[in-house]
Structures are given as C-alpha cells and as structure tokens.
Amino acid sequence: MPKKSLSIALLLILLISCTGYEDHQLQVGKLRESVNAVKFTVALTGDGLLQCDGSIKYKDILLHRFSLESNQTEIPSEFLINFSEYPELAQQLAADFVLKRNPFLQITISNTREDFIRTEMLELDPVVPPIMTGIEVESKDLTRKYPIGFSSEKYEVDSYLMANGIVLDNFTIEKIATLSLLIKHNSKILLTVIPVGDKVPVYKGKKNINVSVLMDSMSYNPFLTLFPSKTNKYYDGPGLYEIANAHYTDENENYSPINLQGNKFVIEKKFNVESLIGEYNLFLIISDGVDNYFYYDLGTVIFDNVAPEFDEVVLGNYYFWGNDLYEGKVYLDYSIPFTQNPFEVIFSGKVFGDVKDLSVDGKRIDINGKEDIIFSKKIYIPEGYKDISVRITDIAGNLKNYTLPLIVGH
Numbered sequence: 386m387p388k389k390s391l392s393i394a395l396l397l398i399l400l401i402s403c404t405g406y407e408d409h410q411l412q413v414g415k416l417r418e419s420v421n422a423v424k425f426t427v428a429l430t431g432d433g434l435l436q437c438d439g440s441i442k443y444k445d446i447l448l449h450r451f452s453l454e455s456n457q458t459e460i461p462s463e464f465l466i467n468f469s470e471y472p473e474l475a476q477q478l479a480a481d482f483v484l485k486r487n488p489f490l491q492i493t494i495s496n497t498r499e500d501f502i503r504t505e506m507l508e509l510d511p512v513v514p515p516i517m518t519g520i521e522v523e524s525k526d527l528t529r530k531y532p533i534g535f536s537s538e539k540y541e542v543d544s545y546l547m548a549n550g551i552v553l554d555n556f557t558i559e560k561i562a563t564l565s566l567l568i569k570h571n572s573k574i575l576l577t578v579i580p581v582g583d584k585v586p587v588y589k590g591k592k593n594i595n596v597s598v599l600m601d602s603m604s605y606n607p608f609l610t611l612f613p614s615k616t617n618k619y620y621d622g623p624g625l626y627e628i629a630n631a632h633y634t635d636e637n638e639n640y641s642p643i644n645l646q647g648n649k650f651v652i653e654k655k656f657n658v659e660s661l662i663g664e665y666n667l668f669l670i671i672s673d674g675v676d677n678y679f680y681y682d683l684g685t686v687i688f689d690n691v692a693p694e695f696d697e698v699v700l701g702n703y704y705f706w707g708n709d710l711y712e713g714k715v716y717l718d719y720s721i722p723f724t725q726n727p728f729e730v731i732f733s734g735k736v737f738g739d740v741k742d743l744s745v746d747g748k749r750i751d752i753n754g755k756e757d758i759i760f761s762k763k764i765y766i767p768e769g770y771k772d773i774s775v776r777i778t779d780i781a782g783n784l785k786n787y788t789l790p791l792i793v794g795h
Contacts, residue, residue, distance in 0.1 A: 409455055410430050411429060411494055411503035412505075413425060413427055414426045418509065418511050419511050419573075420482060420513060420514070420564055420567055422469075424463065425464055425490075427492055428453075429455040429494065433455065434455060435454070435455040435496060436453075436455075437454075437494040437495055438450065438494065439494040441464065442491045466490065469569060469571030475565045477545070479542070479561045479562075479564040483557065484557075485510075488508075489506040491507075514567075515601045515602035516560050516563045517681045518601055520599070530577040532566050532575040532577055535578075538566050539559065541562075546561075560601075574680040575680075577682050585685050585687060586687070587686075588658060588686065588689065589689045591688070592659045593655050594655070595653065595656075596609055596654050596655075596667060598669055599651055600649070600651075601650075607671045608632055608671075609654045609656075609667065609668070611656055611658070611665045612665060612666055614664040617662075619662040620663075625670075630676070662688055663688065664685060664686075665686055665688065666685055668680050668681065729763055729764070729766075730763070730764050730766050732745050732762045732764060740778070741778050741779055742777070743760075743777050744775070746774060747774065748764065771790075772789070773788070774786065775787040
C-alpha cells in the first residue's frame with residue numbers, strides 16, 4: 386500500500402476511535418486547602434461510558450494514580466493530597482508558597498488506548514501563616530523561640546535555595562524553613578525549644594501575669610491563650626481547638642498592635658491566673674479564615690496555686706523523688722526497723738518550700754524556713770492495722786488531709 390494511502394487509513398482509524406469522545410470533559414474543583422494538604426474533586430462529564438486512568442503530579446513528580454469513569458459524574462471523586470507524605474517536596478513547596486510562585490497540581494486522564502487525553506491544572510495558593518519571632522513574660526527579656534528542628538531545616542532550605550540560584554533575605558528564609566517544618570510534620574502546631582539554661586517561670590500566689598509577643602504580621606487576628614499541658618490533671622475544660630473556634634466565632638477582644646520597626650508588631654495580654662493550677666503552655670493562635678487554626682507553642686509556665694500532695698509512698702529504705710519544677714509537695718517514706726520493738730515506725734520525707742504545716746499521726750513535724758527539708762519522725766504503733774493520718778497546709782492556707790493504711794506485727 387502506498388505511503389499516502391497508509392497515512393489516510395491510520396487517520397480514519399484514529400477518527401473512528403475518537404467518535405463520541407469529543408463532548409467528554411475533565412472537571413476539577415478545589416474544596417479545601419492549607420499549607421499541609423489540598424482536597425479537590427475530579428469528574429468526567431459526557432455521554433456514554435468512558436473509563437480512564439488518571440495521575441496527579443506536582444511539576445514532574447508523580448503523587449497519585451487513580452481510575453475514573455464518565456458515569457460517575459453525579460458524585461465527583463474526591464482526592465486529598467497530603468504533602469507530609471512527600472517530605473522531599475517540603476522545601477520546594479514551602480518556597481513556592483512563600484514566594485507566591487503559583488505552583489500547580491497537574492491532573493491528567495486518558496483511556497487505555499490513549500486516544501483520549503485531558504489535562505487540568507489546579508492552582509495551589511494556601512494561606513501562609515506568619516512566623517512568631519519572640520516572647521516576653523512580665524519582666525523577662527524578649528526571647529526568640531525556634532521550632533524544634535529549625536536549625537537543621539534552615540540549613541537544608543539554604544542548600545535548596547543555593548542549588549536553585551535563589552537569593553533571599555534571612556527573614557524570608559526563616560519563613561520558608563518554618564513552613565517546611567509544618568509541611569513535613571503535617572501540623573499546625575510547631576513545638577518550640579526553650580533555650581538551655583532558661584528557667585520555666587513558676588508563679589506562686591499570682592493573680593495576673595502579662596505577656597507580650599513580637600510578630601512579623603497582624604493579618605490573621607492573632608490571640609494568646611494559656612492551655613494546660615497533657616499531664617495537667619486539674620483541668621477538665623474545652624480543648625485547644627474549641628477555645629480557638631469560640632474566639633473567632635464570637636469575635637472576642639481585638640488587640641491594638643504596636644508597630645515597632647518595619648513590619649514587626651507586638652501583641653500584649655494580661656492573664657488572670659488566680660484559679661490556674663499546675664503546668665500550662667502559652668499558645669499564640671491565628672486563623673486563616675476557613676476554620677484552620679495555626680498554633681505556636683511559645684513556652685511553659687507553672688502556677689503553684691494548689692495545696693501539696695503525696696506523689697508516692699514507699700515501704701523500705703529512704704526514697705525521695707519528684708518533679709523539681711513543682712513546689713509545694715511532700716514526699717514520704719516509712720520503714721519498720723528490725724529492733725527489739727517492731728512497732729516503732731520511722732517516717733521520713735522531703736518537704737518542698739511552700740509547706741507551712743505538716744502533721745503525721747497527730748504529731749507536728751517541725752518546718753522552719755522556706756528551703757526544702759528532709760525530716761524523720763519515730764512513731765509507735767500498736768500491733769495490728771492502723772490508719773495513719775497526714776495533714777498538710779501550704780503558705781496560701783490550702784489544706785490537704787491524707788490517710789496511709791499500715792499493718793504492723795511480729
């Protein structure tokens with residue numbers, strides 16, 4: 386067959402194979418987007434059944450494969466691309482988001498014979514949260530708080546930018562590194578590092594504390610809140626998300642930012658802490674306007690507004706332990722000596738500074754000064770079972786009563 390006739394024949398076959406495909410269209414729609422992920426729909430419209438294979442790419446990197454049928458148009462297929470599943474992309478995505486380089490996801494579908502191909506581009510434009518730049522609690526100096534892993538991430542970002550010939554100022558590089566960490570950890574919470582040697586503030590009998598935070602932007606209505614740590618057993622209120630949601634829904638207090646230099650701002654808040662007990666974290670929260678809240682953990686404070694308590698009672702040799710960050714606790718140990726009188730029980734313990742009064746079995750233990758002391762007291766107990774009463778009062782007047790069951794005998 387002549388070469389011209391062969392070409393005409395192939396063209397006819399191609400046209401026949403495409404018959405009925407002309408009205409099929411690929412439709413892509415965005416549902417939700419954040420710096421961590423994007424959720425979108427994909428649908429194939431047109432008359433007649435058409436089965437296609439599809440792919441989702443970021444630039445030339447394949448993220449996901451899928452199948453699609455044209456008879457599923459009433460319920461479009463939903464896809465969630467979670468960027469944390471592709472950590473090698475984090476720095477590139479972070480740079481594109483911060484620098485507004487309008488990155489796209491490429492969605493392509495084709496049938497088995499690949500004589501039907503459609504491509505749509507989904508633009509990515511998430512809200513990039515500002516980076517927190519400092520914190521001041523009462524008279525303490527304004528101190529930078531960096532996310533965990535920030536130093537190594539900034540080094541990696543510097544290397545990435547240098548390899549791609551991109552020159553940026555240090556502030557923008559810090560923003561890219563912060564965002565890259567958010568993407569890698571699929572998180573809106575960046576845990577921060579308390580510098581070595583920085584003491585955690587412990588407030589005893591305080592009614593109010595003042596907090597100031599230095600930021601690079603006031604665009605997203607930032608606000609400060611104190612939220613108990615996971616180990617705080619005294620708290621049974623709403624979660625952090627509920628607190629943030631209530632704040633933005635109810636349009637609570639607005640801050641009056643103080644413009645310092647250039648684009649740096651200070652927000653301040655006075656907290657009533659008279660009723661707070663135990664360990665709390667100070668959070669800076671901002672909103673991107675679509676129920677996404679970004680949480681910045683600025684550090685830890687402890688409120689010692691609780692009466693002391695026993696953490697552990699040990700039978701045997703002297704044994705003391707405890708969390709040194711907390712004051713106002715008593716640790717007791719008691720031993721039964723092997724003497725001629727088996728009913729002499731020696732109670733020993735360590736008392737932390739704000740205990741004002743301690744009595745064991747009705748006998749007062751002498752406590753002088755505010756320094757931690759170790760005490761020892763011999764108590765005679767008749768043979769058999771007896772409840773030993775322990776009564777503790779702290780300097781704020783809080784009173785606690787405890788009962789220690791004890792059995793002694795030959």
